Amino acid sequence: MRRLAMMLALMSTLGCTSSQPATDGSASPPPSDDAKGPDPSVSATPSPGTRKEPGPPSGNTDKLTRLVGVGEAALLAEFGEPSSTRSFTMGDCCNEFEIELYNTYPPGKGHDAVEIHEYTWAYDGYLLTVWLHDPGKGWEVLNTLLYGDTVEF
Incomplete structure (x- = not known):
């Protein structure tokens, strides 16, 4: 009897109800938030620790042109924090990679002081590098490169 009382107290504390339908005509309690499923009004963007993978390149190298013009905040919301970052000016650019x-x-057209931010995400077997610039309305994607991790530039 003591066990039954403890079980009933525990069930009551956890919000458990009888699996038997109510016979007194009262309505059953509303489902819990977990039973209702996800709230469609909540954004589906990854949490800061979550990283969306773009998928490997179709060849040795590829581009994600859909990202060109995307703002820095939206980029980070989609892919999470990059594996590495660096900043440089166009005066210090460019090797074959850039x-x-x-x-x-x-070059030679007055762009030496333009600042570029380079973000790279490392995935299993490939990398995504994105270059951002600030054309006067905030940092946005200028160019992208998706490439296998064995590709040499």
């Missing part, structure tokens, strides 16, 4: 940045900021 050569496409010259398409926007050609």
Whole structure:
């Protein structure tokens, strides 16, 4: 009897109810938040520790052109914190890895002071590098490169 009383007290504390339907005509209690499922009004963006993977490149290298023009906050919300970051100016650019940045900021055209932020995410077998610039409205994606981790530049 003591066990039954303890079980009933525990069930009451945990909010458990009888699996038998109510016979007195009263309505059953509303389902818990867990039983209702996810709230559709809550954003589905990854939490800060979560990283979305873009998937490996289709060849040795590839681009994620859909990211061009995306703001820094949206980029970090989608992919999480990068594995590595660095900043440089176009005056200190470019090796073969960064050569496409010259398409926007050609050398000798007064772009030496333009600051670039480079974010790289490392995944299993491949990497994603994104270059951001501030065209006057905040940091946004300028260019991307998705490449296998054995590719040499």
